[in-house]
């Protein structure tokens with residue numbers, strides 16, 4: 138029977154579950170190899186099917202009431218003759234007297250192979266997801282599985298297979314390897330099938346046996362659900378003027394220090410926003426020397442962005458007024474909406490409705506606006522000190538944290554755009570990400586996320602961006618609260634955080650472990666190019682730190698570089714007698730800026746050097762700044778490792794401003810370089 142008939146019939150009967158023989162028929166029609174399964178309704182029929190197959194056979198109960206067949210004695214294997222088939226038929230029937238049995242399947246015994254599982258589950262954020270893992274203890278105990286959002290590309294199928302710990306087993310173990318190409322095709326076929334059939338909600342192919350030549354699906358179950366809505370076509374949006382407005386009105390601007398309306402307006406004025414500013418406040422004539430207006434409709438010129446700081450209760454009215462006056466973007470920084478409960482949610486829906494009606498885009502509510510150093514615009518709720526223009530984008534769900542971090546970080550890293558998104562009533566993280574990525578001033582994007590709206594678009598957009606600009610994400614809310622009961626094994630394995638990690642990998646996003654990690658990576662990536670080779674050249678004044686660095690780069694998938702013979706000679710002539718190692722080069726306390734420079738220049742000339750780690754002495758860090766700054770590294774990254782750097786702040790800031798990131802430990806340096814190297818490799822692979 139063709140697959141559509143099987144599915145249609147099940148749906149017509151109001152079923153949500155395709156039994157094994159039906160599921161296998163569906164898979165067969167997709168060109169997937171299964172054992173097949175004949176359905177017997179009597180002992181004689183079972184023998185008849187047995188005789189049409191080569192012995193031995195397997196027999197299994199078929200029932201809509203039985204999901205795990207073997208648990209209850211519903212699977213009999215290795216049946217070799219008619220008597221065994223009859224006995225198995227009777228035993229299975231006996232064991233399921235209390236269940237509605239649709240028949241007993243008789244099927245070929247598959248020859249043994251590596252047991253694997255392929256499954257489909259439905260994720261609340263990302264929609265259908267595909268799972269792959271090795272069967273038995275690998276999945277049950279070790280949870281050694283990989284996920285990707287559906288649809289997948291060929292490179293995703295490859296990644297899914299290579300990602301599991303048991304991959305080495307598939308590559309070859311005791312002379313036995315698996316047909317990885319066939320497996321990739323199987324994953325692609327399932328992905329394609331799910332995309333074309335929105336009623337498929339979950340699936341377990343468990344097990345599929347993998348062979349040196351091909352595979353065999355031994356058991357399959359397909360779960361049907363409400364058809365998934367068709368994905369919305371991505372609309373190219375232009376948010377440019379939200380980030381580069383010509384004019385801003387601040388509704389609720391205040392001349393009274395301590396009020397949020399004072400903070401926001403003061404930030405805009407003190408950072409010298411390069412555009413028109415209109416404070417709106419019926420009780421003031423002027424604020425910070427600028428003429429105040431009683432309402433937005435009193436402003437004589439057109440307004441690109443209105444920042445709304447009035448209390449939640451009147452926000453919807455203000456939003457409507459802004460829309461009527463032709464404001465193009467509304468940034469609602471006020472809080473007290475959906476985050477507080479049902480009443481707030483109602484106001485949000487009302488605001489969204491109004492904005493949609495007028496075609497106006499809305500950021501927030503409950504956010505801290507946008508900072509764009511390239512047009513001197515600071516909309517933050519907290520007072521922000523002087524900022525330099527930079528190439529780092531930061532998208533943060535929470536506003537306060539972005540500003541809080543900024544106070545210190547601005548000394549050692551330069552941001553271009555910081556956008557806070559708050560409750561994401563209209564503009565969400567993907568919209569902002571897309572817009573920020575288009576900005577020529579931005580080279581790397583950090584994101585702090587608690588949730589994602591419309592997961593698949595996020596993956597598609599991020600995947601495109603990471604080809605050009607790295608994205609580093611810190612995602613919180615990793616614990617799995619309130620997971621509902623699920624029908625398939627796959628779904629029970631698909632923890633929310635695992636899916637996020639998989640989605641990030643699928644899009645080439647770098648996932649940070651914590652805030653410090655995120656900003657360390659952003660700092661390194663924003664100041665230095667990505668390594669294109671795995672060889673690392675280590676120059677140190679402390680032998681131990683050199684050894685630790687050597688270990689750490691190995692842990693991070695890189696290795697010590699090896700100089701070409703002529704370069705070795707060049708280095709030898711430079712080294713004092715007591716220095717013997719060529720990498721790490723340990724100058725002990727005779728290390729100074731000139732020797733480090735000459736050594737780096739040798740590394741720059743080497744084909745095997747992809748990056749530099751220089752271990753510098755905190756107490757003389759300042760003496761290196763100018764020299765290191767003026768070396769031509771020819772596209773090879775350098776990161777300084779300075780033990781005790783937190784006590785050498787002034788020089789660290791100088792070094793950072795010279796474009797050389799300073800990290801406290803060799804492990805942190807190696808971690809960052811490793812991540813940068815792998816990212817570069819992935820981008821190159823995707824492009825080829």
Ligand code: ADP
Nearest residue numbers: 172195205206207212245246247343344355356
């Ligand atoms: P369950 O519903 O319990 O998952 P399965 O159909 O997966 O039932 O059968 C249980 C186990 O029996 C499988 O994991 C596999 O090891 C073995 N098995 C089942 N069918 C076959 C078959 N046709 N050939 C070889 N082994 C089989």
Ligand code: MG
Nearest residue numbers: 343344356357
């Ligand atoms: Mg099974």
